[in-house]
Amino acid sequence: MSDHAVGTPSFERPAWLGMLEPLGPLVAAFVVAGLVLLAAGHNPLEVYMLLATEAFGSSRRIAATLSAATPLILTGLATAVAFRAGAFNVGVEGCIFVGGLAAAYVGFTFAGLPAALLLPFALVAAVVVGSLWMLVPGLLKARLDVDEVVTTLMLNFIAISLTAWLVNGPLLAPGSANSATPMIAEAARLPKLMPPSTLNAGFLIAIALLGLYALWGNRTALGFETRIAGMNPRFATASGIDVPMLVIKMMLLSGAIGGLAGGIHALGNVGRFVAGFSPGYGFTGIAVALLGRGSALGIFLAALLFGALANAGATIQFFSDVPIEIVDILQGTVMVFAVAQLGRLIVRRRKAA
Amino acid sequence: MQLAETTPDRTVRLGAQGVTRRFGPVLANDAIDFRALRGTVHAIVGGNGAGKSTLMRILQGVDRPDSGVILLDGAPAIFAGPADAFARGVGMVHQEFMLAPGLTLLENLVLAAEPVDGFGRIDRTAALAKARALEALAGVSLDWDTPVENAPVHVRQIVEILRLLYRGADVLILDEPTAVLAPAQVRELIALLRKLRDEGRTILFISHKLDEVLAVADEITVIRNGRVVASLPRSSASRDSLAEMMIGEVLARPQPRAAAAGAPMLQVTGLSARDLRGHAALTKFDLTVRAGEIVGIAGVAGNGQDEIVAAATGLGRIDAGSIRLDGIEIAGLTLAQRRSLGLAYLSPDRAAEGLCLAAPIAENAIAGHHRKPELCSHGVLRRKAIARHVAALLDRYSVKRASDRQPAGSLSGGNQQRVAVARELDGEPKLLVACQPTRGVDIRGIDFIHRCLIDYRDRGGAVLLVSEELEELVTLSDRIVVVYGGRITGEVARGTAGLEEIGRLMLGGKAA
Structure with missing residues (x-):
C-alpha cells in the first residue's frame, strides 16, 4: 500500500550519501561555533587551524590525542553494545567509577604479584565489577520493563558517591588528605607505548575490542540476534529469539566494557583512584556511539574527534587568547546535532514499522 | 475528455486529471484521470502497488503530483496540505484508525474542534447534542462515554466517519475500510455509506475486495501499475471482468483436493486462557490438526482466535490445558523451543x-x-x-x-x-500456524500464497489457519472450526456448508 511512499526513497539513496550523513552534525557544529568565535572577535579559521595543529601537529600531539580518545572508544563501545539490543544505557559513567576503583584496589592491595598476574587480575576485577553494576538495571528492564534510562542514570550518582565515600574512608591512602587511594604497584601499570606520552597499552586493548565488536556484529549469530532485537523486538520474539535474555546479556557486556574503561584509566593514566575520577567519559561515550552510528569505524572516528578536541582544548589557551570554553561549546554542539539526527532516525524507523 | 479551462463541470465533486507521481524509478501514478460525481460512491480498485495509496495521499494533500491537477467541484486545484483538503470538505478514514487512546468516543469525535463554554471548558452537553444528531443522520446508536480502547473495531470506524462529518467533510475517502470487519459489519458499513451518499455526500471507496466494491459502488475506476485501466459504471462491471482488469489476466481458482489426514500434529485439550484484559477467553477448548490437513478457525475477531494462536505458539500464557506438537507436550516451552520441534508461525501483523x-x-x-x-x-x-x-x-x-x-x-x-x-x-515444519496469511495482499499474491499452503498440506504438512476472510477459509480449509465467545459453535467439513451457515455459527448460533 504505502510501501512505495515510505520505503523506497531511503533504499534508493546512494551508499556514499549514507556514509556522509554523520558528517552533518559536525559541519553544523563547526559553523555554529564559528559564529560564536566571530561574535567574540576571533577568526574561526585561524582557531580551527590551531586546534588541528594542537591535535595532530606532531607525533607527540597525535599520541596525546590517541591517549585522550582511548577511554572514549571504550565508553562509546559500551553504549553502542547496549544500544544495539535496544537498551539505552546512560550508566557507563558509573561503571567507569566502580571499575576504576576495583582495578586500583587490586593494583595496590596485591602489590606482591608479578605483572603477568597482577595486571590481568586488576583488569578482570574492573570488568566483573562494571558488569555487575549493570545487572540490576538489566534485570529490571528485561523482566519488569523498567525504563533503563532512569535506572542507569540514577546508578551513576550512586556509583560516583559510593566510590567518593570509599576513598575518603576505608580506602583512603594512609597519611593522605586527598580523596584518593594509595598508588598502584608498578607491576599493575599498563605499559606506555611512547614515553613520555601517556599513551599506553589500553589504547591497543580498545582497538582490539573495536575489531572484535565489528566481527561480532557482522559475522556472529549473537550479533545478528542483537541487531534484530534492537530493531524490532516483537519480530525477534516471534522468530524465537529470547529478547529479555539478550537485553540482560548486552547490559552486562556494556557494563563490562564500561568497567574496563575505568580500569584502563586507573592503571594506565591516573595510577590510583581519586574522587572525580572521570571527567564525564561515560557521557561523552553516548555522543561517540550516536555519532559513530554503532559501527566500529564510526565509533573510532567519533572518539578520535572528541579526543582531539579535549587534547587540543587543554593547550590552545596557552598559545592564543581563545577561551578554553570554545572547545566545550564545540563538543556540546556536536552532541546536540548528533542527538537531533538520532531523533530523526528514530522517527523514520517508527514510520517504517 | 473535456478541458478544464472551459466552464467547470460542477457535478464532479472530486477528481484527478493527468496526475503523475514518480518515486525514483517507480512511476507510482501515471497520468491518472477519474471523476467522482457528487452524491455517488466511486470505487477505486487495484492490487498492491497499483498506485492507490499514492493517489489517496495526493487527493488528501499529503503528497503533491509531479504533474497534473486535482479536480475540485470540476475546477483544477492543488491542496496545500491535509488541513487545506479538509477545509475544502475532503476527509479521509485511514486504514489504521487515527483515534486518540485514553479518550472517550465523544472526546474523539470533537477532538481539535471542541465546543467550548465561556471559560474555555469543553461543553459536554453541546458535544453530546451534536453527537446525537450525527448518530441519527447515520442511523446508528453508540455509547459515547466508552473509552476508545474498549470500543469494538467497527464502532471505532463509525466514529472515524462521524468525525469527518462533524468537521464538515462532504467527501469521504475510505482506504480499505472493510479489512478489519466481519461480514455482518461489512453489510452495516455498506448500508451507512449508501445512506450518506443518498444525502448528497461523495464517497471514494478504495479497495481490492471486488465483492464489496460491487456491492457499494456506483462507479468503478480500476488502476493497474499506476495507470487507469478502466472507468465504468457498476452496471457494466462483473467480478471476473474487474479481476481481469486488475491483474491483466484471468487466474484459475485453486482447486484444493482433500488429502488423507495423517497423525495428529497439534493436539489441544482442555485449554483455558485469558485475554489481555484478564477476562476468560477460552474455557476447556479442544482442537486437533492432523498431518496433511488444513483446519480453519472462523469467528468474528476477538472470540478466542488470538488466544488459540498465542497458546499454540507460546507467545501468550495459558491457565490450564495440554498442547502437544507431534505427540510432544509443548505447553511449558518457549517459542524458540517449539520452533526447533517443528512449529512455524506466520504472524497476522506483517509490519x-x-x-x-x-x-x-x-x-x-x-x-x-x-x-x-x-x-x-x-x-x-x-x-x-x-x-x-x-x-x-x-x-x-x-x-x-x-x-x-x-x-x-x-x-x-x-x-x-x-x-x-x-x-x-x-x-518443512510439522505444523504451520498461519494467521491472516493474505491480509493486505493483492489477488495474484493471494493466489500464490494459497497455492503454497495447499502444496505444503499435500506434502503432509499440518496447517492451523486463522483468517477473517471467510472465502479464504472456505477455499483452503479441509475442516472449519467456528468459534464464538471462546467456545466451538460448530465444525464444518469441506463443502458441507455455505457462507451463510458459517456466518450464523460465527454469531453464536448452534450447528443445525
Whole structure:
C-alpha cells in the first residue's frame, strides 16, 4: 500500500550519501561555533587551524590525542553494545567509577604479584565489577520493563558517591588528605607505548575490542540476534529469539566494557583512584556511539574527534587568547546535532514499522 | 475528455486529471484521470502497488503530483496540505484508525474542534447534542462515554466517519475500510455509506475486495501499475471482468483436493486462557490438526482466535490445558523451543511482527533459521551459504526484488508476505500456524500464497489457519472450526456448508 511512499526513497539513496550523513552534525557544529568565535572577535579559521595543529601537529600531539580518545572508544563501545539490543544505557559513567576503583584496589592491595598476574587480575576485577553494576538495571528492564534510562542514570550518582565515600574512608591512602587511594604497584601499570606520552597499552586493548565488536556484529549469530532485537523486538520474539535474555546479556557486556574503561584509566593514566575520577567519559561515550552510528569505524572516528578536541582544548589557551570554553561549546554542539539526527532516525524507523 | 479551462463541470465533486507521481524509478501514478460525481460512491480498485495509496495521499494533500491537477467541484486545484483538503470538505478514514487512546468516543469525535463554554471548558452537553444528531443522520446508536480502547473495531470506524462529518467533510475517502470487519459489519458499513451518499455526500471507496466494491459502488475506476485501466459504471462491471482488469489476466481458482489426514500434529485439550484484559477467553477448548490437513478457525475477531494462536505458539500464557506438537507436550516451552520441534508461525501483523521492515530481505528470510548448522557454525554465520540459501529461497517464492540486501520495507505488501511465507515454510515444519496469511495482499499474491499452503498440506504438512476472510477459509480449509465467545459453535467439513451457515455459527448460533 504505502510501501512505495515510505520505503523506497531511503533504499534508493546512494551508499556514499549514507556514509556522509554523520558528517552533518559536525559541519553544523563547526559553523555554529564559528559564529560564536566571530561574535567574540576571533577568526574561526585561524582557531580551527590551531586546534588541528594542537591535535595532530606532531607525533607527540597525535599520541596525546590517541591517549585522550582511548577511554572514549571504550565508553562509546559500551553504549553502542547496549544500544544495539535496544537498551539505552546512560550508566557507563558509573561503571567507569566502580571499575576504576576495583582495578586500583587490586593494583595496590596485591602489590606482591608479578605483572603477568597482577595486571590481568586488576583488569578482570574492573570488568566483573562494571558488569555487575549493570545487572540490576538489566534485570529490571528485561523482566519488569523498567525504563533503563532512569535506572542507569540514577546508578551513576550512586556509583560516583559510593566510590567518593570509599576513598575518603576505608580506602583512603594512609597519611593522605586527598580523596584518593594509595598508588598502584608498578607491576599493575599498563605499559606506555611512547614515553613520555601517556599513551599506553589500553589504547591497543580498545582497538582490539573495536575489531572484535565489528566481527561480532557482522559475522556472529549473537550479533545478528542483537541487531534484530534492537530493531524490532516483537519480530525477534516471534522468530524465537529470547529478547529479555539478550537485553540482560548486552547490559552486562556494556557494563563490562564500561568497567574496563575505568580500569584502563586507573592503571594506565591516573595510577590510583581519586574522587572525580572521570571527567564525564561515560557521557561523552553516548555522543561517540550516536555519532559513530554503532559501527566500529564510526565509533573510532567519533572518539578520535572528541579526543582531539579535549587534547587540543587543554593547550590552545596557552598559545592564543581563545577561551578554553570554545572547545566545550564545540563538543556540546556536536552532541546536540548528533542527538537531533538520532531523533530523526528514530522517527523514520517508527514510520517504517 | 473535456478541458478544464472551459466552464467547470460542477457535478464532479472530486477528481484527478493527468496526475503523475514518480518515486525514483517507480512511476507510482501515471497520468491518472477519474471523476467522482457528487452524491455517488466511486470505487477505486487495484492490487498492491497499483498506485492507490499514492493517489489517496495526493487527493488528501499529503503528497503533491509531479504533474497534473486535482479536480475540485470540476475546477483544477492543488491542496496545500491535509488541513487545506479538509477545509475544502475532503476527509479521509485511514486504514489504521487515527483515534486518540485514553479518550472517550465523544472526546474523539470533537477532538481539535471542541465546543467550548465561556471559560474555555469543553461543553459536554453541546458535544453530546451534536453527537446525537450525527448518530441519527447515520442511523446508528453508540455509547459515547466508552473509552476508545474498549470500543469494538467497527464502532471505532463509525466514529472515524462521524468525525469527518462533524468537521464538515462532504467527501469521504475510505482506504480499505472493510479489512478489519466481519461480514455482518461489512453489510452495516455498506448500508451507512449508501445512506450518506443518498444525502448528497461523495464517497471514494478504495479497495481490492471486488465483492464489496460491487456491492457499494456506483462507479468503478480500476488502476493497474499506476495507470487507469478502466472507468465504468457498476452496471457494466462483473467480478471476473474487474479481476481481469486488475491483474491483466484471468487466474484459475485453486482447486484444493482433500488429502488423507495423517497423525495428529497439534493436539489441544482442555485449554483455558485469558485475554489481555484478564477476562476468560477460552474455557476447556479442544482442537486437533492432523498431518496433511488444513483446519480453519472462523469467528468474528476477538472470540478466542488470538488466544488459540498465542497458546499454540507460546507467545501468550495459558491457565490450564495440554498442547502437544507431534505427540510432544509443548505447553511449558518457549517459542524458540517449539520452533526447533517443528512449529512455524506466520504472524497476522506483517509490519510489526512478521517482518523486520528496516532490516534487509536476506536477514528477514533467515531469522529463526540462522542457527541451523548449514547457515551457522560455532556461532559464526556462514555468509556465503546464507547468501546462496536466501537467493534460492526467494527465487522459489518469486519475490520481486532488486537486491537481497534491500530493506524488507521497500517491497510491496504482497512481496513482503511472500518473504514471510518463504521463511516459515523453509525447512518443512510439522505444523504451520498461519494467521491472516493474505491480509493486505493483492489477488495474484493471494493466489500464490494459497497455492503454497495447499502444496505444503499435500506434502503432509499440518496447517492451523486463522483468517477473517471467510472465502479464504472456505477455499483452503479441509475442516472449519467456528468459534464464538471462546467456545466451538460448530465444525464444518469441506463443502458441507455455505457462507451463510458459517456466518450464523460465527454469531453464536448452534450447528443445525
